[in-house]
Amino acid sequence: MYKNLLIISLSVALSYAESGYCEYGVHQHGVAEFSIAWSKQEIALDLHTPAQNVLGFEHSPKTDKEKQYVAERLAALKNAEQLFSFDAKAGCALRSVDSESPFEVQPTHTEIEVSYHYHCQQPQYLKGIDTQGLFKQFPGFEILNAQWITDKQQSAKSLNKNDTYIDFSPR
Numbered sequence: 001m002y003k004n005l006l007i008i009s010l011s012v013a014l015s016y017a018e019s020g021y022c023e024y025g026v027h028q029h030g031v032a033e034f035s036i037a038w039s040k041q042e043i044a045l046d047l048h049t050p051a052q053n054v055l056g057f058e059h060s061p062k063t064d065k066e067k068q069y070v071a072e073r074l075a076a077l078k079n080a081e082q083l084f085s086f087d088a089k090a091g092c093a094l095r096s097v098d099s100e101s102p103f104e105v106q107p108t109h110t111e112i113e114v115s116y117h118y119h120c121q122q123p124q125y126l127k128g129i130d131t132q133g134l135f136k137q138f139p140g141f142e143i144l145n146a147q148w149i150t151d152k153q154q155s156a157k158s159l160n161k162n163d164t165y166i167d168f169s170p171r
């Protein structure tokens with residue numbers, strides 16, 4: 001019984017590893033997961049990343065200087081206006097940002113999760129989301145595995161600094 005469970009959890013960990021995902025401590029530096037759920041006027045963005053991409057390291061900050069640096073980088077990660085852009089006509093405004101304090105998945109690997117919630121006045125004008133700001137503010141992000149569910153479609157795309165746009169228009 002125990003052995004079967006172990007095999008199941010191992011195979012789950014492996015499939016997460018292949019997708020660059022990190023739930024079981026097998027995350028890949030440079031890679032992050034970005035999920036988007038959009039229904040009517042509400043949009044939720046969820047970013048799940050190795051701390052490495054945000055901070056350049058994953059140990060707990062020790063000196064005051066390190067603590068200050070971590071606080072600044074986390075504040076920048078919550079400053080959504082600098083990271084994501086929406087079609088202006090859609091009138092999307094940030095309503096809230098929630099983040100988990102960096103948490104260790106293994107003694108040497110730490111992850112950060114941030115959720116952004118937007119409300120859009122005129123969602124019919126929303127054609128996509130540009131993540132260019134995130135790549136500019138945080139060069140540690142190399143690959144952003146985006147997946148989205150909207151009222152009209154469900155899709156996925158791997159973004160990088162040269163290809164930062166999530167296109168919601170139907171194909």
Ligand SMILES: [Zn+2]
Pocket residue numbers: 027029050052058108109110
């Ligand atoms: Zn790591």
